[in-house]
Amino acid sequence: LKYVYFYNLKNLLNMRIERISTKTPAEATDQVDLSLIDELIAKYKGKKGTMIPLLQGAQSIYGYIPSEVFEKIAGDTGLSLSEMYGVATFYAQFRLHPVGKYIVKVCHGTACHVQNATRISEALEESLKVPDGGTTEDRLFTLESVACLGCCSLAPVMMIQDETYGKLTGAEAVRIVKNIRIKEQN
């Protein structure tokens, strides 16, 4: 019986770690330079309440939180891997997969919703051929719905990098994204 218990526990743990480390075929070949976060870990190690700043810091370095980084933080600080996974999946900010060069944030706040933000998302999904939250194959764009960008007076709004585009239509949004792609190809 003891054996069965331990077996299950181990299995469960493996499952969890597998969920963190699930990679798409494209990501499997990515190289992650773990030394980049040494400074960050040194800054927060041993202090209380630092799990979120650690994860935020790691994400700002890599653009997402690679599974190797979870393991390194756990190893260096003693934070538990499962708690970190719990926190990383609880908050909308954290990403477990790499994102495109441009993140297209389509606002779905109330003001944008009543001004038909759904149409903007649909048009972009159709044009980029990715679902909401997805990244294009060339890793140029990631499409994201966000709660509210606070530019309600310009609704409907989307934000790419730090640029906000207001009073959009579906066609207008598609045109903006296409222009970025053309610029990138040249």
Add this chain to the structure above:
Amino acid sequence: MGKTKVIVGLGSCGIAAGANKTYQKIQQLQKAENLDFELKKTSCIGMCFREPLVEIVDDTGSYIYGNVDENRVVEVLEKHVIQQEPVKELVVKTDLFETPDHLFFDNQVKIALRNCGYIDPESLEEYEEHHGYEAIKKIADEDISQDAVIETVLQSGLRGRGGGGFPTGMKWRFARKSESNEKYIICNADEGDPGAFMDRSLLEGDPHSVLEGMIIGAYAIGATSGVIYCRAEYPLAIKRLNIAIEQARDQGYLGDHILGIEGFCFDIYVKEGAGAFVCGEETALIASIEGERGMPRKRPPFPATSGLWKKPTNINNVETWANIPWIVINGPEAYSKYGTEKSKGTKVFALAGKINHSGLVEVPMGITIRDIIFKLGGGIPGGKKFKAVQLGGPSGGCIPEYLADTIVDYDSVNATGAIMGSGGMVVMDEDTCMVDVARFFLNFTQEESCGKCTFCRIGTKRMLEILERITEGKGKMEDLDTLEELAAQIKDNSLCGLGQTAPNPVLTTIKYFRDEYTAHILEKKCPAKVCKNLLTYEIIPDKCTGCTVCAKKCPVDAISGERKGVHVIDQAICIKCGDCYNRCKFEAIALR
């Protein structure tokens, strides 16, 4: 003759409208033409509908110009700065003559927003010139006791502006009474309500007033450390807060023995939220600062006795803090003279949605909703009919047109089934489907539910499924009873405000717009023509010219017909995307 000042509004909304480009253009022109004026920055004055805004102050007074993009700025500078002739028709606010937008300002009383749009938020000196840090100096100079400060706040009648409406002075008194050598002050800047941006504007426009409010609060309750929990989605607010904190430390407003008050040591740091709506709830916010999943905890113990790191903690919202210095300087009576019997002072609202003047307004409590929408807000665009206003975000409800004379105070708004909330006011017209709005909010709360309480986690999901069914035309009349039953259970069996209020948008829309629900269920029609599955696009044969545009644009090839002949939409294939409707130049496509 004083030097002319040119001030550009650089809040997030201004920047989104292109204010940075305007600013750069002015810089360029100043250099190229060697113009003699002082170029400055400020933040949002609340007129989002006229962004980008440029203020010119000369010997005759102040003129605020609206919609000044990089092209128009050339004209404005040339006429006003070089030829000394204000371009009257472009001025949106001035004390010298009446502008078409004067109603927007005439009904406002600015207390919390007193400096927003008037000072450079990154300059401590400008804040000090506008009575900044005078309140804490007054406390130090006049040796006002901690209890006297709490008494002042109590007498002002200020209630929590984050939505709860709990008397601020009372909250402070509880925290003051808790014995501990370590106490915390928290500023809740996790403004998660979609459609609300009051706190963002305040933090971007006047960060020092929030800091000063917190310093006064810390003095009153005896706190040693302060945290501002700010959404990571507000990078500009975080940047300006950090600048302000640094400046306050340099000037000795933060640190040890502040302003010579013996034993008053207090410092503040900013904590970035990570994107979870539930963290606006105070116990969840505390869990999040402690680095955990932001899940609410059982109360009691209340944070006033056991909060952050199990120490006594006092949490107030951004707007509440910004009011405090003003109350201390001007006295509680100056504040409580505004408002109604139980709701004193002013409240900031973010106007958005189907309204002409979207932006930020601060009004005395007791004003009617109708006045806010039609006097300040300038009414509904396109001559459409005003249908409802949504107050309080996902925790609030929709107030219908016939209750628009409801006055704005905590009790009157609660009586309608909505809540005051933090101040988001989203206006809806005849083209907004109320069932769809209810579904939208429930989708939000269902996604943001932390999952701790079963009724909130599963109940909101079931309610959402029912609403989705109704908007798809598959609803049954008994669904309405099920929705009400589930709503009651979720309200009764959830630990925190998120669950307790999540059903409000559904309940208020069923109460006031039952006819729309029945139209969806019985007639399979969406009266506002929003719910996709209930729409039909048809070509009107008399109007169709056979131009073939619709057939070419249809993404699923549902439209057929010969060139110059009448086209037909195959309803079995149509995905109701509306592309044909939007492209037809002959209004030959009908939406039913």
